[in-house]
Structures are given as C-alpha cells and as structure tokens.
Amino acid sequence: MTADATLLAQFAALDTATVSDSLESCGLPPGQGGLRPMWGRPEVVGFAATVELEPLLGDHAGAHIITGAVAEAGADDVLVIANGGRTDVSSWGGILSVGAATRSIRGVITDGACRDVAQARELGFPVFARAQVPVTARGRLRQKSSGAPVPLGEVTVVPGDVVMADEGGVVVVPRARAAEVLRAAQRLSAREAEIEAEVRAGIPLPQAMRDARLAGEES
Structure with missing residues (x-):
C-alpha cells in the first residue's frame, strides 16, 4: 500500500466530527454542515480535485463545465466544486456521475445544488450538495477554473488536500498538516472509545466525561 493510500485509509477509519475537533x-x-449526502449514508475520503464555477453572463460558456476535471481525476480523488452555495441551478448531474464513476472517482462535494440523484444512487456514486434542483447549468454557469484553490463555505480547498464527507458534514485537512491532524484525531478517537465503553459499563456520565479527560490532559 502506498503512503497516500495508507493516509486515506487511516482517515477513513474516523468520522468528520472527530476530525473537526482535531482540526480545531x-x-x-x-x-x-449543510453539505448533505443526496442519497443513502455514504462516507467519502480522498484528495481534493477542484473546480470553480461562476455565472454565465455572455453567450458562450466554452467547454461543458467540470468534464475536464472528471477526465483528469483518479481513484484517490474527490471532486470539490465551488459554486457559491447557489441552489437555484444544478452544478452536478447524471452524466457527470457516470463519467466520474467510470473513472472510480470517490465522490463529489458541490457547494451548490445537483440533479439526477437517482442516477447517482443507481451507480453507487456519492454526491454531497446543499440541495437538489432540476434546473440545468447550460446557459447559466460557466467554468472559472480547474485545479486551483477554491472556496468551500468558509474554507479554502487546495488541490491535494484531504477531504472527508459523511452524514455529519464535511472537513478539509490541509495536505501539509494531514499527518499532524491524523495523529490528533486518532488520539481523540481512542479517548472517546474508552469513555463510551465506561458509560456502557455503568460509569456515571459526569465521571466518564471529565473535561480534562476529553481535552487529553489526563494520561
């Protein structure tokens, strides 16, 4: 297993809540929050492949949005699409899901709306978005950039960052600090597992969930 694959597998053993606490x-x-799975309860971990969209103000949109990014992304990647949180027009659709699934891309997170969710569900392709809407992007959106840093809510996503999404939300881990965040998350996960085991065994909740213990200040 490569170092990249090992890193992603280790993050995949965690959840977004634990990683969020560790980022802080x-x-x-x-x-x-707000970027929800559009079907089922998928969990996605991968390296960010980025696209930014913007309103189409003229008559020519150029190449169909996102297709180039899909063609270039690979099996360790998650597509991250910046569209300013717009929910009145789709920024992801069924044929894009087919193309991404064919390339074994791990999933897509779009800061906007999507459509053709049934098609994504049938493919088993994870789609995280803010909403569903049937309105096409044709004549309404164009691609601003691909492979550049993009905004996702309050966070800037750089290509190659580790991104995670599950039913709890989305986290972005800067690639340069991924090992540091991973170690913190693994320590926190172990502490929380110990606390849960004690509670299930009958230890009073206030005793098990001591602030110092949760903060990692007790050995």
Whole structure:
C-alpha cells in the first residue's frame, strides 16, 4: 500500500466530527454542515480535485463545465466544486456521475445544488450538495477554473488536500498538516472509545466525561 493510500485509509477509519475537533485543536478551521449526502449514508475520503464555477453572463460558456476535471481525476480523488452555495441551478448531474464513476472517482462535494440523484444512487456514486434542483447549468454557469484553490463555505480547498464527507458534514485537512491532524484525531478517537465503553459499563456520565479527560490532559 502506498503512503497516500495508507493516509486515506487511516482517515477513513474516523468520522468528520472527530476530525473537526482535531482540526480545531491544531488551530485550523473546523468542519462544516449543510453539505448533505443526496442519497443513502455514504462516507467519502480522498484528495481534493477542484473546480470553480461562476455565472454565465455572455453567450458562450466554452467547454461543458467540470468534464475536464472528471477526465483528469483518479481513484484517490474527490471532486470539490465551488459554486457559491447557489441552489437555484444544478452544478452536478447524471452524466457527470457516470463519467466520474467510470473513472472510480470517490465522490463529489458541490457547494451548490445537483440533479439526477437517482442516477447517482443507481451507480453507487456519492454526491454531497446543499440541495437538489432540476434546473440545468447550460446557459447559466460557466467554468472559472480547474485545479486551483477554491472556496468551500468558509474554507479554502487546495488541490491535494484531504477531504472527508459523511452524514455529519464535511472537513478539509490541509495536505501539509494531514499527518499532524491524523495523529490528533486518532488520539481523540481512542479517548472517546474508552469513555463510551465506561458509560456502557455503568460509569456515571459526569465521571466518564471529565473535561480534562476529553481535552487529553489526563494520561
């Protein structure tokens, strides 16, 4: 297993809530809500492949949005699409899901709306978005950039960052600090597992959930 694959597998063993807490403990922005799975309860972890969209103000949109990014992304990648949180027009659709699934891309997170969710569900392709809407992007959106840093809510996503999404939300881990955040998250996960085991065994909740213990200040 490569170092990249090992890193993603280790993050995949965690959840977004734990990683969000660990990001904050490392002085980084926490996770965010509002980007929901559009079907089922998928969990996605991968390296960010980025696209930014913008309103089409003229008559020519150029190449169909996102197709180039899909063609270039690979099996360790998650597509991250910046569209300013717009929910009145789709920024992801069924044929894009087919193309992404064919390339074994891990999923898509779009800061906007999507459509053709049934098609994504049939493919088993994870789609996280702010809403569903049937309105096409044709004549309404164009691609501003691909492979550049993009905004996702309050966070800037850089290509290659580790991104995670599950039913709890989305987190973005800067690639340069991924090992540091991972170690913090693994320590926190172990502490929380111990606390849960004690509660299930009958230890009073206030005793098990001591602030100092949760903060990692007790050995």
